[in-house]
Amino acid sequence: MKEVKHFINGEYVGSKSGKQFDNVNPANGQVFGKVHEAGRDEVNAAVAAAREALHGEWGRMSVEKRLSLVKKVAERINERFDEFLEAECLDTGKPASLASHVDIPRGAANFGFFADHVKNFPTESFFTDTPDGAGAVNYGVRKPRGVLAVIAPWNLPLLLMTWKVGPALACGNTVVVKPSEITPTTAALLGEVMNEVGIPKGVYNVVHGFGPDSAGAYLTEHPDVDGITFTGESRTGEVIMRAAAKGVRPVSLELGGKNPSLVFNDADMDAAIDGHLRSIFINCGQVCFNTERVYVQRDIHDEFVARLKAAVEQFRPGAWNDDSCNLGPLVSEEHQQKVLSYFKKAEEAGATVVTGGGVPEMPEELQGGFWVQPTIWTGLKETDAPACEEVFGPCVHIAPFDTEEEAVALANNTRYGLGASVWTRDVSRAHRMGQVLDVGMLWVNSWFLRDLRTSFGGNGASGVGREGGVHGLEFYSELRNVCIKL
Ligand code: NAD
Numbered sequence: 507m508k509e510v511k512h513f514i515n516g517e518y519v520g521s522k523s524g525k526q527f528d529n530v531n532p533a534n535g536q537v538f539g540k541v542h543e544a545g546r547d548e549v550n551a552a553v554a555a556a557r558e559a560l561h562g563e564w565g566r567m568s569v570e571k572r573l574s575l576v577k578k579v580a581e582r583i584n585e586r587f588d589e590f591l592e593a594e595c596l597d598t599g600k601p602a603s604l605a606s607h608v609d610i611p612r613g614a615a616n617f618g619f620f621a622d623h624v625k626n627f628p629t630e631s632f633f634t635d636t637p638d639g640a641g642a643v644n645y646g647v648r649k650p651r652g653v654l655a656v657i658a659p660w661n662l663p664l665l666l667m668t669w670k671v672g673p674a675l676a677c678g679n680t681v682v683v684k685p686s687e688i689t690p691t692t693a694a695l696l697g698e699v700m701n702e703v704g705i706p707k708g709v710y711n712v713v714h715g716f717g718p719d720s721a722g723a724y725l726t727e728h729p730d731v732d733g734i735t736f737t738g739e740s741r742t743g744e745v746i747m748r749a750a751a752k753g754v755r756p757v758s759l760e761l762g763g764k765n766p767s768l769v770f771n772d773a774d775m776d777a778a779i780d781g782h783l784r785s786i787f788i789n790c791g792q793v794c795f796n797t798e799r800v801y802v803q804r805d806i807h808d809e810f811v812a813r814l815k816a817a818v819e820q821f822r823p824g825a826w827n828d829d830s831c832n833l834g835p836l837v838s839e840e841h842q843q844k845v846l847s848y849f850k851k852a853e854e855a856g857a858t859v860v861t862g863g864g865v866p867e868m869p870e871e872l873q874g875g876f877w878v879q880p881t882i883w884t885g886l887k888e889t890d891a892p893a894c895e896e897v898f899g900p901c902v903h904i905a906p907f908d909t910e911e912e913a914v915a916l917a918n919n920t921r922y923g924l925g926a927s928v929w930t931r932d933v934s935r936a937h938r939m940g941q942v943l944d945v946g947m948l949w950v951n952s953w954f955l956r957d958l959r960t961s962f963g964g965n966g967a968s969g970v971g972r973e974g975g976v977h978g979l980e981f982y983s984e985l986r987n988v989c990i991k992l
Pocket of ligand 1: 522597657658659660661683684686687713716717718721722723726737738739742744745746760761763766793794833896898924963964968969
C-alpha cells in the first residue's frame with residue numbers, strides 16, 4: 507500500500523488524528539494506497555510554515571536566485587519524469603501516451619516558463635509635473651502577495667496545480683496546496699523535488715483531504731491566507747468566493763464550462779473530425795475546455811455525425827500502460843455514476859444515441875474500473891440536461907444550424923463562458939466569431955492550442971480573473987506605486 511502524507515515545512519508528516527482515506531485505482535476500482543487527511547492542526551502548521559518562509563531566506567533571496575531555483579524545479583521534474591508519469595496515471599487512470607505528452611511535460615514547463623516570464627516583465631513609470639516645476643517620478647514595483655492557498659482539481663492534477671504554483675513561486679509567494687482528494691500523489695511527490703533543488707522549507711506545502719469540513723475548507727477559511735486560487739466546479743467556486751470575502755481576500759477562479767463548437771460548411775472536414783476527436787474525448791472528456799455541444803451547418807451535419815461516429819468507434823479503452831489503448835476510465839466511481847446518469851437522462855429525453863451510451867465490455871481484471879463508452883447524441887432539445895449542463899465525460903450532443911446568426915445564438919445560450927472552437931476556412935468569419943462568441947478563449951481550426959504568454963480563463967459562471975502571461979501576475983503579485991518628488 508502506498509502512503510501519501512502531507513508536506514509541511516520541508517518534511518513529510520502524517521495526520522495527528524490518524525485519519526486516512528483510500529486512494530483508488532480508477533482502472534480496476536481497487537484501493538492501492540492510503541492518504542492522510544489533514545485536520546485543522548496540519549492546515550494551521552502548513553499556513554504557519556508558509557508565513558514564516560516569507561520572512562526567511564526565501565523573502566530575502568535575490569530575484570535572480572529565486573528564479574533560478576524555480577527553473578530547477580522544472581528540470582528536476584523532467585529528470586524524474588517516469589515517477590511523475592506513473593503516479594499521475596495510477597491516480598487518474600489516464601493513458602501514459604497522454605500524460606507523457608501533456609500532464610508531465612506541461613506540468614514541468616509551468617515552472618520554466620514563469621521563471622523566464624517574471625524576469626522579463628516590466629512595470630510602468632511616469633514623470634509627473636508639479637507646481638514648483640521640479641516634478642516627480644512614479645514607478646511601479648511588484649511585490650509578492652504573501653501566503654497563497656492553491657486548491658486544485660483531479661482532471662490534470664500536476665499540470666493545473668503547477669499552473670498556479672509556478673507563477674506563485676516565481677513572484678516570491680509561498681503556497682499551501684490542497685490537491686484533489688482523488689489525485690493526491692504528484693503534489694506530494696513535488697515536495698521531494700522542492701527539497702532536492704533547494705527551495706527553502708515552508709515555501710511549498712501540501713495538505714490532503716476533502717472540501718467541506720476538511721482540509722479545503724480549513725485552508726480557504728484560514729485568516730492568515732492572503733489569497734486563494736482555485737480550479738474546479740462553478741458550485742465550489744461560489745463557496746470559495748464566500749470564504750475569501752472574510753478578510754477581503756482576492757480570488758482567482760477557473761471554473762466549469764459547457765463549451766460549444768461551430769462547424770461551418772466551408773470547414774476542412776478531415777481537420778474538423780480530428781479536432782473533435784481530441785476536443786470531445788481526450789482525457790475521457792475530463793478537460794475543462796472539452797467540447798460538449800457541437801453545432802454543424804445543416805448541409806454537412808449528417809456527414810459530420812457519420813464520420814465522427816466511425817472515428818469514435820475506433821477508441822480502445824484500457825489500462826494506462828497498455829500501448830494499444832488510447833482511452834482511460836473516468837476518475838472515480840462517483841464521477842462514473844454522474845456521467846451515466848446523464849446517459850440515462852439523454853435516453854429519457856428521447857435522444858438518438860449515435861454511438862455508446864453505456865459501459866464498455868472490459869477484460870476481467872479491469873471490470874471493477876470506472877469505464878464508460880464514448881457517446882454521441884443527436885436530437886436533444888437545448889434545454890435538456892445533457893445538452894445544457896456540464897457533464898465532464900466523453901460525450902457530446904450534435905445539432906444542426908442554418909445561419910451564422912443562429913449558430914452564435916446557440917453557442918452563447920449558456921451561463922458559462924469558458925472556451926469555444928470554430929471550424930471554417932472563411933477568415934472574415936473567423937474574426938467575426940472572435941468578436942461575438944462570449945467566451946474567455948476561442949480556437950479557430952484548432953483546440954487547446956496554448957501559448958503560455960496568452961490569457962487563460964473564462965467569463966460568467968466559468969470564472970473570475972485570468973491566468974497566463976502577464977495576466978496571472980495581477981493575482982500573484984501586488985502592484986505598488988512609488989512616487990518620488992524631485
Ligand atoms: P471540485 O470543485 O469538486 O473540486 C476541486 C477542488 O476543490 C478539490 O481539491 C476539492 O477537494 C476542493 N473543494 C471542494 N469543496 C471545497 C470547499 N467547500 N472548500 C474548499 N475546497 C473545496 O472540482 P473537480 O471535480 O475536482 O474538477 C472538475 C471541475 O473542475 C469541472 O467543473 C471542470 O470544468 C472544472 N475545471 C475547470 C478548469 C478551468 O481552467 N476553468 C480546469 C479544470 C477543471
